Amino acid sequence: MEIANLPISASQRSKLLSAGYATLSSLSSLSPSHLARDLNIELQEALEILKVVSDAADRSKSTDGHHQALKGVQTAWDMLSEEQMQQHITTGCEDLDHILRGGIHCGEVTEVGGVPGIGKTQLGIQLAVNVQIPVEYGGHGGQAVYIDTEGSFMVERAHQIAEGCINGILDNFTDHDRKILACQEWMQPNSFLSNIFYFRICSYTEQIAVTNYLEKFLKEHKDVKIVVIDSVTFHFRQDFDDLACRTRILSGMSLKLMKLAKTNNLAVVLLNQVTTKYTEGSFHLTLALGDSWSHSCTNRIILYWNANERYAYIDKSPSLPSASAPYSVTSKGIRNSTSHCKRVRMM
Amino acid sequence: MLTRFRVEGEGERSSMAENDDLGIERTASIQNPTKPSSSIGARVRATHDDDEDEVRVSLRPVLPHSSSDLIHQEAARALSVMDSFHQPWLTGVELLDDANRNKHVLPTGLEGIDVLLGGGLREGQLIEIAGPSSSGKTQPLQMQVCLHSASCIADKGSVMFLDTCNSFSPNRIACMVNQFSGPLFKEAKERRLERIMSSILCQPIYDIFELLDTLHQLESTLKHTVKTGGYKICLLIIDSISSLIAPILGGKSPQGRLLMVSAGIVLKKLAHEFNLAVLVTNHMVGGEGGIIKPALGESWKNIPHVRLVVSRDQQSNVFTATVLKHTMRVAYYIHVSEFTCNTDINYSQMKNQSKNHRILNMLILHLYNVPIAACF
CATH class of the missing domain: 3.40.50.300 (P-loop containing nucleotide triphosphate hydrolases)
Incomplete structure (x- = not known):
């Protein structure tokens, strides 16, 4: 998954991209202070970004190997009843x-x-x-x-x-x-x-x-x-x-x-x-x-x-x-x- | 496809990035050459979508090379690693073979629409249906078409319905399925209904990010099922994509447009790789001179393979579908097919009035020597 598709603000996104982070995996092992320094932002903001990233990474991991793992999906039959x-x-x-x-x-x-x-x-x-x-x-x-x-x-x-x-x-x-x-x-x-x-x-x-x-x-x-x-x-x-x-x-x-x-x-x-x-x-x-x-x-x-x-x-x-x-x-x-x-x- | 490399070293970093026309972005951070005595450890990290490869390169200044030479060598090596990360090429014969084998045409069950689309919804394509919703007494026709095709196609494989307007109505689908079943025994009818209804999956979505997230999950799910040979989704419906995009589009920031286009790209990628037909609905907005046109503007216009506009004549209750764009057909002429629909509960039974088929406007003549008659 790419950074551009994350629910973060436009300025944060462009900062991430210009610092060279384009994918989730490039952010996954970073410490907040490292990111804050790289992007020249507050520590709090960096923490928020990393939280969004780890949430997205968790979601994509949880689907591996389970075909019914799409959350919230219902079949029309269940919905009918x-x-x-x-x-x-x-x-x-x-x-x-x-x-x-x-x-x-x-x-x-x-x-x-x-x-x-x-x-x-x-x-x-x-x-x-x-x-x-x-x-x-x-x-x-x-x-x-x-x-x-x-x-x-x-x-x-x-x-x-x-x-x-x-x-x-x-x-x-x-x-x-x-x-x-x-x-x-x-x-x-x-x-x-x-x-x-x-x-x-x-x-x-x-x-x-x-x-x-x-x-x-x-x-x-x-x-x-x-x-x-x-x-x-x-x-x-x-x-x-x-x-x-x-x-x-x-x-x-x-x-x-x-x-x-x-x-x-x-x-x-x-x-x-x-x-x-x-x-x-x-x-x-x-x-x-x-x-x-x-x-x-x-x-x-x-x-x-x-x-x-x-x-x-x-x-x-x-x-x-x-x-x-x-x-x-x-x-x-x-x-x-x-x-x-x-x-x-x-x- | 975006492939990105990071070469990280210890100590001070300088970075260089270059963009080439193929969309490959290269970034390399290079060790500052002022400290030749320390051993240089460089980590080359190649990320290509989800797969990740890591190449560890350890550089020791054994030979009395100047360190800038060494850096150039290593940078060249890093770049050669990433050159292997592109999609394999295909020949036209292979493509044709793939198209014949995997890209089926799914009939929508509405004769008029099927004729217009050349048999129905084609797998591997992104099809857009636009239509007005409340021009006075208009029914949400596009949704009817969606539900209709869902009920028709669910017989053959799974249908996934992403619902943004809480408009997915299982009751309605059950009605349509029962109409098609014909004279069957009651038990057989029940069983058939259950089978079809169980192969329609529905998920509510209220946010563009949620959509991108779901598509991403869907991709990994489909990847897995391709390997294991599980169930097959053959139609993905998003009703309506415009209501997800409308809150973010416009204004000064380009982010809305970026998200819209990236959603379009993901959809087309899914369609191509997993042989899905993707059907999205769009609404209409007033354009110049009060003429209504599909929403989402110019940058969306070239994303769908097929664009269809439906409208309804209020007096005669005749629905009209017009093709605005079709990649498989003779370009630039619009033809119209009419089908009627009753206003009572059976109004899904849209009957084709083949006599009324007519070509409304022929702007450019056949580009591919396709006789007009062949289009019907």
């Missing part, structure tokens, strides 16, 4: 769950976008509440991370949705059981609220920082089963002159989120805004952040108005066909669409 065991997080709306085959998938990044007022934040809060439904009642019994960049998270609304969710569970029981259940501690809306970890983000630097911090946070909070970012776009749509730089930052961030989703087996839900795009002589509404961002989510759901009804449309998914389903936003949260739920027009 794993996928069939997988629980999904319900959205609260049966029609929507149906087209999503059970709800939002864990281990994947799902992007939800739509015009203002369509119910993106509502869906975000609903998911943060629904993930906490105990396993016995068909949920995950998990916790939620809510990253709020716009300041649109309303705690009263979360309380209300939690109440709606509790009542939904209670509806399945007889009066007698209901009384017993209602006294239990987890059945209080406040306990639902205590399991939502809320981060308020005020700039894109903070957003990058929190994405990096999540890895550590999720190690300490193993129960977290969903991460909602509301919205991923907000800070990136303003104060950004260098679009190439924005693309780089965003694609790096999306890879981190992908990794979080896979390693911790949790659902990442990104809420996105819409923008207009000029194609073939007319303007279309499309999700913000451009074409390259559209590759950075596993699934994409677009929320839109159809006449007076709200609809969700699966725009992109590796496993699901495109389909759309109506839903409505009620005081209890996201529910099936009913005919009397009309859009209130404020004219």
Whole structure:
């Protein structure tokens, strides 16, 4: 393996190369002080380089002689049985769950976008509440991370949705059981609220920082089963002159989120805004952040108005066909669409 | 191929390096000749990829040679050692023989695409598929093609899928495999499914360094299996390579481009040495005048052997594949093949509409006297 392929900074790499080190083996038997002298760098830095080198050397050694030694490789057969065991997080709306085959998938990044007022934040809060439904009642019994960049998270609304969710569970029981259940501690809306970890983000630097911090946070909070970012776009749509730089930052961030989703087996839900795009002589509404961002989510759901009804449309998914389903936003949260739920027009 | 030598001596060192056109870099550190009384110990270290040879040369000033002569002698000797470290040459006949014997063509299962590619994915080549993902209602078609070929080829050998977007869907593959199996008994179907699914390997990758690392490991694994005659990987898919490269490409530092090119080189090397077909996916970006083009820019452009662009007409739901570059075909003309796809769950059944085959644009006529009809 060559030095150029090591995860070290560009300046370190060029120093190594100009000092005549090109392969791992040329570095393997060096002492840190020797390297520090050769490269004219701090001892600490030399130590870090050598650590990276020895890690890489260990990895390439461990594969010798074992053909199955590629780390993290799974066969599709194993993954299939794993996928069939997988629980999904319900959205609260049966029609929507149906087209999503059970709800939002864990281990994947799902992007939800739509015009203002369509119910993106509502869906975000609903998911943060629904993930906490105990396993016995068909949920995950998990916790939620809510990253709020716009300041649109309303705690009263979360309380209300939690109440709606509790009542939904209670509806399945007889009066007698209901009384017993209602006294239990987890059945209080406040306990639902205590399991939502809320981060308020005020700039894109903070957003990058929190994405990096999540890895550590999720190690300490193993129960977290969903991460909602509301919205991923907000800070990136303003104060950004260098679009190439924005693309780089965003694609790096999306890879981190992908990794979080896979390693911790949790659902990442990104809420996105819409923008207009000029194609073939007319303007279309499309999700913000451009074409390259559209590759950075596993699934994409677009929320839109159809006449007076709200609809969700699966725009992109590796496993699901495109389909759309109506839903409505009620005081209890996201529910099936009913005919009397009309859009209130404020004219 | 980069071969590097270090000649180390005790005491003060001066170093000289030269670069020749063959890409061989030579470095020799030479003993300072001001101390003739001490014995001169020089260590010649030759590193050639993973194999390492060490030649110990001990120099003692027995004859009253001037020490600079001695140094020149030793330097010449060191350089002659490294001259033996190059790949053996092959004649055209041997190459042809190798191509006929080892470089098979793997059909993707999509007739239209197979016709365009001249039978399918050819082992030993790097094939790129680019396509837009979210131009309104577009499906991630390139991924469908990937999954489709994975399910098709897994029958013959192993397929390795490096997944960067968590988009590998075993459920989907199971659906496709079952579609092809035809009228079989349920048990036989189960067994076949298990066999095929077990020969598809998947690994999530979220970092370019992780990718290079994995490829390196894959290389040593394959080297080992070639010796022992173990299982054979015949297709390597990276979906999508652009999402790994996008975070590092651009800006002032050339490191991103360097990593991208070195990933390309490693992929081509793997493809050639171990007879793999390598399929990578790329996304599209808006170019000049709003015309979309494959991402990753000019320096990536000449790396893949074959570049294919897929797009979809939203009204008619017809998918179109266009060859941008093909090393085995008549260069510089683009032809188009259309295939349809249903939007329900069976949309993998992309059917070839052979009547709609047409040549869109013929820029330069046949370079090799290949009649157009032969391309279909």
